[in-house]
Amino acid sequence: MAIGKLFIGKSVRELRLSRKWNQAQFAERLGISTSYLNQIESNNRPVSATVLLGLVDKFQLQLSGIAGGEGDRLLSAFSEALSDPLFETVSPTVQDIKLVVQNAPGIAHGLILAHQAYRRSTEQLAGIDQELAKGMTEATPYEEVRDYFHFIDNYVHDLDVAAERLASELGLSEHPLGALKRELQARGIAVRHCVDDGSLRSFDAVSSTLFLNKHSPPQTQQFQMAVQLAQTAFGGAIDAIVGAAGFRTVEASEICKIGLQNYFAGALLMPYCEFADAAASLRHDVELLALQFRTSIEQVCHRLSTLQRPGRKGVPMFFARIDRAGNITKRHSATKLQFARFGAACPVWNVHQAFEAQGRILRQMAETPDGGKYLSLALQVTKRSGGFRGQAITYALAFGCEMSNAEAFVYADDLLETAKPVFEPIGVSCRICERTRCPSRAWPPMKGRIDIDHHQRMTVPYEIR
The missing domain is CATH 1.10.10.2910 (Arc Repressor Mutant, subunit A)
Structure with missing residues (x-):
């Protein structure tokens, strides 16, 4: 998704407050008027290219965090909620959605909560046992x-x-x-x-x-x-x-x-600065990081997803833990790739294959319907307790980054040398995926008409219009 005008008032305000300056002091050092700074921080005006360069040059504002972070996560969740047929007659544009997220994030959060309650109540009416359904109109x-x-x-x-x-x-x-x-x-x-x-x-x-x-x-x-x-x-x-x-x-x-x-x-x-430096020098080799800090690989992957300290951010990453049934039991993304809030994850995503490749880190270059390209890494992890009769819990870890940051990962070296890299098409989940010809589709998207031709059978028994 292309980025248009940049409304980064929250980031600018946090940058100013971290130095304990008032608006007049910050505006003077940035070379703009106090009123213009006030409008930027209030998200009433976008930041210009000149001001953006000044923020990067004088105050080390990280460009990697401007188009990502909370805005992308909220934009993804808000867009997914609005994809429900409930809002079919509304059909807001991408720009409309972005304006709400940028200027009124509280409204976006409120609508997401309302949509969650709506879906749960709909599921109850669809036949969930009355006793089990008590209290499900609110988020658990x-x-x-x-x-x-x-x-x-x-x-x-x-x-x-x-x-x-x-x-x-x-x-x-x-x-x-x-x-x-x-x-x-x-x-x-x-x-x-x-x-x-x-x-x-x-x-x-x-x-x-x-x-x-x-x-x-x-x-x-x-x-x-x-x-x-x-x-x-x-x-x-x-x-x-x-x-x-x-x-x-x-x-x-x-x-x-x-x-x-x-x-x-x-x-x-895994202390922040020491761990961040080691991650960079070892190029995010999770096995070597686990050895150096005497931790498990899951602990390393989880810690990598938390490197979001202002002024000292690591490579924006996504991280998820998935069980054999496809349930996402841990999830976070500092990239534009977001995980489904309802339903299972995309079956084409390599994390599902990790259960068949014990002891190996699987690599995948993936592309989402919006054109985003990612390096996705996955491996199976088994936790045992006790001896032969002890319980064993098996799950898969997925982590990675946008391809623009793939050079920071040892796992991407030979992949980046490929003259014409092949990206596998993945989505967030079938219910909102835009791909009409995916042979791995589990169910139709919530938006889109279904056509059935009784004289022809493809892998998926219907066409999506």
């Missing part, structure tokens, strides 16, 4: 928290900085397991190993003892100790973040606390 607590992290760019600044500072104080880079254990003991918490009862971590508040599953790998044990540190030392900060988020239910607040504790643990084990 899990979905509410998922969307919270999605729209804050999967980056929590205060926790990230605090974790980085603590990692430096503890010297985690040498022996993270020992350093974390000593820090917990210094805070009055004993660390013990327990017989496998299915739990990864169990804390006894009475005796101030943290019990870890002795069969868990070191990466899991140190992550759970980091989670315990988040609860013990940063519980107040996490409570403040959750309170400011304004969740509708207690359940959502509690789920978000878990997410923030896990976020802190990842940021502690």
Whole structure:
């Protein structure tokens, strides 16, 4: 999707506030009038090319984040909602949708929530059991928290900085397991190993003892100790973040606390600047990063998707975790590629093939219907607990970037040398995909008429007009 006029008031305002300048001071250094700056920050006027170059040259504004980030995620979700036949008579233009997202994001968020409620109530009327359907006209607590992290760019600044500072104080880079254990003991918490009862971590508040599953790998044990540190030392900060988020239910607040504790643990084990530098120097080789930071590959992939610190952003990436049934259990994208909010992911996407290629990282050059081109990487991960009779959980990880950033990935070297690269056509999900001739289509798009020719049978038993 081509980018027209740039309304980047939020980015400009954050840039000014990060330097603790008022509008007059910032406008003077930028060489524009205070009134013009005020109009830019209020999204009443687009930023000109001259001003944009000044922001990049004088204040190191990152161009990679201007057309991406929250705007693209909100634009994708808003467009998907408006693709519902419910809005067939409205048919807003792309420019209309972009203007709402840029100038009135609150309205876009509100319509998305309303559309979610509409879809759930429609599903209830379609025959969902009455008892199971109670409360489904609102987003579930899990979905509410998922969307919270999605729209804050999967980056929590205060926790990230605090974790980085603590990692430096503890010297985690040498022996993270020992350093974390000593820090917990210094805070009055004993660390013990327990017989496998299915739990990864169990804390006894009475005796101030943290019990870890002795069969868990070191990466899991140190992550759970980091989670315990988040609860013990940063519980107040996490409570403040959750309170400011304004969740509708207690359940959502509690789920978000878990997410923030896990976020802190990842940021502690993989401190921002050190990890970002290593990612760049190792060219995003997730296996080497996992070895260097003594973490799992999933932890590395997840951390790569959080490198969104203002003024120090990493390569914009997408990341998802998918189970064998096609459910997306984790998802985030700092690129223009967005994941479906309803229905399964595109069957042509290489993440589904990862289950057939254990131990290998699959590569795919993919193109979406809007012309976006991506490097998509996928691999299967299996987590085991206990011995032969222990439970094994298998899922696939998908991560990657836009092809314009593919040179930063070791996985793209020979692909970029191809004279005429071949991109596989993928979509977000069948329900909104524009491709009419895809042989892998699972069901018709919500918009589009179906024609059936009883005298001819193609792979898909209907034509889409």
